[in-house]
Amino acid sequence: MAPLTVLGTGLAGYTLAREIRKRDREVPLRLVTADDGSAYSKPMLSNALARGKTPAQLVMASAADMAAQLDARIDTHTRALAIDPAARRLRTDRDEDAFSQLVLAVGADPVRPDLAGDGAGEVLSVNDLDDYRHFRQRLAADGRVLILGAGLIGCEFANDLAASGHAVTLVDPAPQALGRLLPAAGARQLEAALSELGVQWRLGLTAGRVDRAGSGYRVTLSDGSRVEAGLVLSAIGLQPRTALAADAGLATGRGIEVDRWLRSSDARVFALGDCAQVEGLVLPFVMPLMQGARALAATLTGTPTAVRLPAMPVVVKTPACPVVVAPPPPGAQGEWRIEATADGVLARFEQPDGRLAGFALTGTAVAQKQRLSRELPPLLD
Amino acid sequence: MKKWQCVVCGFIYDEEQGLPEEGIAPGTRWEDIPEDWECPECGVSKDDFEMVELEA
Ligand SMILES: Cc1cc2nc3c(=O)[nH]c(=O)nc-3n(C[C@H](O)[C@H](O)[C@H](O)COP(=O)(O)OP(=O)(O)OC[C@H]3O[C@@H](n4cnc5c(N)ncnc54)[C@H](O)[C@@H]3O)c2cc1C
Ligand SMILES: [Zn+2]
Numbered sequence: 001m002a003p004l005t006v007l008g009t010g011l012a013g014y015t016l017a018r019e020i021r022k023r024d025r026e027v028p029l030r031l032v033t034a035d036d037g038s039a040y041s042k043p044m045l046s047n048a049l050a051r052g053k054t055p056a057q058l059v060m061a062s063a064a065d066m067a068a069q070l071d072a073r074i075d076t077h078t079r080a081l082a083i084d085p086a087a088r089r090l091r092t093d094r095d096e097d098a099f100s101q102l103v104l105a106v107g108a109d110p111v112r113p114d115l116a117g118d119g120a121g122e123v124l125s126v127n128d129l130d131d132y133r134h135f136r137q138r139l140a141a142d143g144r145v146l147i148l149g150a151g152l153i154g155c156e157f158a159n160d161l162a163a164s165g166h167a168v169t170l171v172d173p174a175p176q177a178l179g180r181l182l183p184a185a186g187a188r189q190l191e192a193a194l195s196e197l198g199v200q201w202r203l204g205l206t207a208g209r210v211d212r213a214g215s216g217y218r219v220t221l222s223d224g225s226r227v228e229a230g231l232v233l234s235a236i237g238l239q240p241r242t243a244l245a246a247d248a249g250l251a252t253g254r255g256i257e258v259d260r261w262l263r264s265s266d267a268r269v270f271a272l273g274d275c276a277q278v279e280g281l282v283l284p285f286v287m288p289l290m291q292g293a294r295a296l297a298a299t300l301t302g303t304p305t306a307v308r309l310p311a312m313p314v315v316v317k318t319p320a321c322p323v324v325v326a327p328p329p330p331g332a333q334g335e336w337r338i339e340a341t342a343d344g345v346l347a348r349f350e351q352p353d354g355r356l357a358g359f360a361l362t363g364t365a366v367a368q369k370q371r372l373s374r375e376l377p378p379l380l381d
Numbered sequence: 382m383k384k385w386q387c388v389v390c391g392f393i394y395d396e397e398q399g400l401p402e403e404g405i406a407p408g409t410r411w412e413d414i415p416e417d418w419e420c421p422e423c424g425v426s427k428d429d430f431e432m433v434e435l436e437a
Binding site for chain 1: 388389390391402403419421422423424425426429
């Protein structure tokens with residue numbers, strides 16, 4: 001019998017496989033991954049330094065352990081090249097094989113910054129364990145690190161690096177940190193807390209060039225100023241990997257378009273995790289993929305189950321200033337109402353009728369997370 | 382009393398504190414938390430992402 005096939009062994013692929021095995025010990029299961037198939041927790045990449053963890057210590061299980069645990073065939077270092085949904089066949093760089101149902105859990109690509117200069121090609125991004133191993137090898141003990149992008153991942157790395165003795169410069173075209181997630185009052189508190197750790201802010205600016213200089217780089221910003229750094233890390237965003245699906249003729253938008261059953265425009269092909277766009281929503285976080293994996297495992301094993309997504313606040317891992325955000329859905333009407341205290345900011349995004357559509361909490365206000373979450377409507381009910 | 386840590390996001394459940402906001406009283410032992418409980422920060426389920434026991 002052709003196996004139920006999952007592309008990707010990130011949190012989406014492995015969580016789904018576990019959930020499938022809880023329901024069905026028999027169905028033949030195959031996982032295909034371009035990487036080495038190590039099971040690891042991606043969120044730990046941005047707080048491993050301060051926790052004293054090496055990349056090797058982040059590996060929770062090898063591909064071989066996972067294959068045994070899941071009673072699955074796991075093809076590592078194998079890249080999927082093409083899907084034929086009608087014939088239900090998958091071609092990889094090693095073989096071609098049939099599938100019964102196929103799940104795309106292929107994640108997202110970091111957006112590459114548009115830079116000139118002979119060091120532009122050496123700008124790193126960290127979106128998986130391999131990237132992280134490389135990043136840690138290149139990280140000098142006391143060198144300056146310049147981070148492009150003061151979003152969630154940029155701020156988390158800034159905190160982790162600065163708390164571990166590195167000199168960090170953060171560059172972002174927005175006038176504040178976490179521009180898409182936090183109202184200005186909350187951002188100021190985060191910026192101040194990171195400044196105290198030595199982080200230098202270059203807000204309202206973009207990087208134009210990265211040139212090699214000595215053993216590091218000289219980065220030229222849009223105001224003409226220059227910053228020297230041993231390492232340049234880009235964290236300017238992620239783009240769902242849609243090419244495989246699009247080439248197979250499946251509907252794609254920002255991500256691979258799926259319905260509430262995580263089904264693509266082909267009834268035998270599904271998508272989960274960072275690559276998916278669920279009913280229009282791209283949600284590149286752990287919580288939605290956990291909810292999705294449970295529902296999808298049921299659907300794939302014969303009990304069609306729609307995904308329900310509760311409101312899902314995101315905890316930003318910046319221990320210098322705790323932040324929790326539940327951004328209002330795109331296009332939501334309303335305004336921020338801000339209560340600032342000495343050591344925290346509580347911002348409610350209220351619709352015209354007073355109902356809560358999102359919130360942002362910093363400092364001591366993060367204690368309000370549970371209470372406010374209960375007030376929020378579900379994302380997908 | 383023990384502490385348990387979520388292996389995906391690092392969330393710590395402290396038996397001594399419980400999670401009163403979620404209706405889990407202080408002093409509730411890990412074994413006594415319902416099987417369908419999920420990590421409040423990342424949604425990992427209790428049964429398959431084992432929490433690691435921290436030293437006291
Ligand atoms: C530094 C960092 C910190 C984060 N912190 C948090 C956090 O605190 N909380 C939170 O909720 N979220 C956080 N996130 C986001 C979260 O980690 C992701 O949403 C989640 O891990 C995505 O899992 P995934 O399985 O969809 O993708 P991935 O983990 O990227 O897995 C993709 C898999 O697909 C494989 N693959 C891709 N293309 C192919 C191909 N053609 N053929 C075969 N295999 C292929 C890859 O090898 C890989 O195994 C963070 C992300 C980063 C980068
Ligand atoms: Zn967790």
